[in-house]
Amino acid sequence: MGKTLGYARISTNEGQDIESQKAALTKLSAIVVFHDVGNGSSLDGRDQLEAAIRLLEPGDELLALHPDRIARDTADLLTVAKRIVEKKAVLRIHDPSIVFDGTDMMAEVMLTLFGMIGMMEKHFIKARQRRGIEAAKLRGDVYNGRPATINPDDIRQLRSEGLGATEIAKKLKIGRASVYRALAA
Structure with a gap:
């Protein structure tokens, strides 16, 4: 082995x-x-x-x-x-x-x-989240989503310094997909 x-x-x-x-x-x-x-x-x-x-x-x-x-x-x-x-x-x-x-x-x-059980869990988590959001709206609470944990300015700054998405992701300890989303926004 x-x-x-x-x-x-x-x-x-x-x-x-x-x-x-x-x-x-x-x-x-x-x-x-x-x-x-x-x-x-x-x-x-x-x-x-x-x-x-x-x-x-x-x-x-x-x-x-x-x-x-x-x-x-x-x-x-x-x-x-x-x-x-x-x-x-x-x-x-x-x-x-x-x-x-x-x-x-x-x-x-x-x-x-x-894998199917994981998909079901994911579905149930999202359904509970949607119900929670709807209940908050009915109470008049404002739902703005999860607070941002990534500062897009930091990503843009590192990009302007010539770093690629992989290097930015490693430096900020985030996923590459988050880097791409921030750059596209």
């Missing part, structure tokens, strides 16, 4: 701690843990997941604690799994225990099932 690379993800830096995932992955044999901060509804801006996949060699494995740390979408989860297998590596999920190497149909069924 080759090396084990770990992958962790948290949705936001506010109130969530990546360190517990990193410690658990290290305890489970990951020699290095890649991690992203961002929601699981899209693979956009998941630079560390991409880096981990690029580093995989035949016989290696990418380890995640739960399927929703990889993706909350069936198609995205299966896409990542199949990209890993194309490198002749293995995707291992700790809980529930799933080892996907492209040869076991039950492992693929399990990934599909947990």
